[in-house]
Amino acid sequence: METKKAIMHVFPEIPEFGEVDFSQYSTPYATVLMAFLESGKNGLREFEEFVEENGGTKADVGKFLISIFQYLLIRYRRYGDEKVEVPAFKVFLTLKGWLNENGFENDYRQLLHSFVGYLVDIAGKIAESSDCELGPAYMKTAYLLTVEAEETFGEEYFGELKKKAGEMLAKVYKNCGIDEGLPEKREKGC
Known part of the structure; x- marks a missing residue:
């Protein structure tokens, strides 16, 4: 539940994440994700700054974003989970912009x-x-x-x-x- 809450803080513009089951989502960025949630900050730009302030890099942010997208696709493909359709599409479009803007x-x-x-x-x-x-x-x-x-x-x-x-x-x-x-x-x- 905390993971979902933290992800929703990174992506406040994707309220459909509230319907997604994140119980099987695993990430090496769990610690920074929880710290971001506790910081009370919101949004991808804030998350990016938070990661960099805490010793991470833009590459770490990119890997985290890709891991979210891949998790959503696994839920879609393997489990036929319709609740991930809109979030997966929106995350892909976010990734398109973010990855291209950041090299x-x-x-x-x-x-x-x-x-x-x-x-x-x-x-x-x-x-x-x-x-x-x-x-x-x-x-x-x-x-x-x-x-x-x-x-x-x-x-x-x-x-x-x-x-x-x-x-x-x-x-x-x-x-x-x-x-x-x-x-x-x-x-x-x-």
Whole structure:
């Protein structure tokens, strides 16, 4: 319970973490995570500063963030835990920004290469169970991630994944009565 509370202090913008089972989550950063919780501070920037003030590095923060994302994906893949879908998607987007801003672009590319397929599946499930505001937003973001993956890696798999995500997005648009075509280029900031 304390671990969940501490993680929610690092990610106050992801209230869906309140539904996630962290009983099997294990991290070498447990001590610093608990100390951060006790400090009363909130947010990723505050956590990053706290880690550095206590002898850690940006690389430690990155490893911690990646470990959270990987844990959520394990819960999703191995246990079919639907409660991790929204947090996993949001953590991935946080990772994308954080890793790229802090000089860990290669780590981000590895995550994109390894997990974009899961993100498309997760976005599809979120879109099915969401309203016509959230559903299209998640699916469009997933589609744009496939565009980025195809441009970055050029492998046939990513082209096929982009096509699948495009079909899923078109279906969500149709179901929601949205008259919009598929974006062809990555939008800045996605």
